[in-house]
Amino acid sequence: MTDPAAYSALDSKRFGIRVFRAGADNVEAVLELVQFARSADLDLLIVRCPVEAVAAAQSLERAGGILTDTLVYYRGPTSSFAPSPASSTCIRLCQEADRAALEGIARASFTGFFGHYHADPRLDPVAATEGYVQWASSALADPASLVLVSETEGRLSGFLTARRLEAKTWEILLNGVAPEFQRRGIYAALLREIGCRARAQGASQVLVSTQLANLAPQKVWTRAGLELDHALYTFHWWKA
Ligand SMILES: CC(C)(COP(=O)(O)OP(=O)(O)OC[C@H]1O[C@@H](n2cnc3c(N)ncnc32)[C@H](O)[C@@H]1OP(=O)(O)O)[C@@H](O)C(=O)NCCC(=O)NCCS
Structure with a gap:
């Protein structure tokens, strides 16, 4: 039988503890997860739960899980994206020579972010920010990812x-x-550019997510024709 939760090497290394991750959309799945977590060698279990699975969310609360964020997913057609009007900002592919500047922007923009790592008072906020920096930086070396600046x-x-x-x-x-x-509309310009590039490569849809409390990107997405698609709660369950 496979474990109901997966070990997260990245999270574990980042915070110096043993972290597992899982999803649960019903009460039985939550009970199985909590039973697993109590007996497994772990410190923190991160669980994502669809917002419509209220009974499962309440079961996580009863088991001692703390709500750390609500992720909202937006989806929209690439056909609604138009190229940016001429402006003082140029959008281009990120190069290896940009890595330090890319990391600097990630560090500055994600310090004190709304995500579940920063929302958990037991996790080091500096390590949480560095997680986003590492995520942005690693995309540059990933052939499956595209990085625009x-x-x-x-x-x-x-x-x-x-x-x-x-x-x-x-x-x-x-x-x-x-x-x-x-x-200054820079994010709106980045979004327009990725929408146009996705369409040019044959994609008809874009999907994107953030925390419910993070209003700025949601404003930009709705103006670009994206719509709310689904949402997930994130719970943190600590063993002790
Ligand atoms: C989200 C983010 C990329 C937006 O970048 P930006 O270049 O400022 O975005 P834009 O200027 O294109 O538009 C943002 C809109 O949200 C508004 N806005 C910005 N901060 C806001 C806030 N805290 N609350 C409400 N609205 C806000 C802006 O005023 C603008 O609306 P306007 O055109 O009516 O003035 C930037 O705020 C950021 O880096 N945030 C931290 C990281 C993050 O949240 N990333 C996205 C999730 S992965």
Whole structure:
């Protein structure tokens, strides 16, 4: 029989504890998970639960899980994306020479982020931020990922990573704009560019997610014609 949760090497290394991850959409699955977690060699279990599975979420609460975020997924047709109007920001593929600047933007934009790592007071917030930095940086070496950067006034101002999820769908994974360049439409321009590139490569849909509390990207997505598709709660269950 396979374990109901999978060991997360990345999370474990990042926080210096043993972390497992799982999904659960019904009460029986939650009970099985908690029984597994109590007997397994682990410190933290991260569980994603669809928001409509209220009984499963309540069961996680009763077992001692803490709600750490609500992920909202937006989906939309690539046909609604139009190229950016001429502006002072240029969008291009990220190069190896951009790595340090890319990491700097990820670090600045994800410090104190809304995600489940930062929301858990038992996890080191600096290590949580570095997780996003590492995620952005590793995309540069991943042949399946595409990394776009924006350049404004001669400096790298933002980035967006994406990959093909299925034949017709691209998923946008991580986005950030340096704080000093935010609220100038740079993220909207990055999104338009990835939408156009996905369409040019034969994709008809884009999928993207963030935390419910993170309003800025949701504003940009709805303006670009994306719609809320589904949502997941994230719970953290600590053994002791
Ligand atoms: C999300 C993010 C990429 C947006 O970048 P940006 O270049 O500032 O985005 P834009 O300027 O294109 O548009 C953002 C819109 O949200 C608004 N906005 C920005 N911060 C906001 C906030 N805290 N609450 C509500 N609206 C906000 C902006 O004013 C703008 O709307 P407007 O055109 O009506 O002024 C940037 O805020 C960021 O890096 N955040 C931290 C990382 C993150 O959340 N990444 C996305 C999830 S993976």
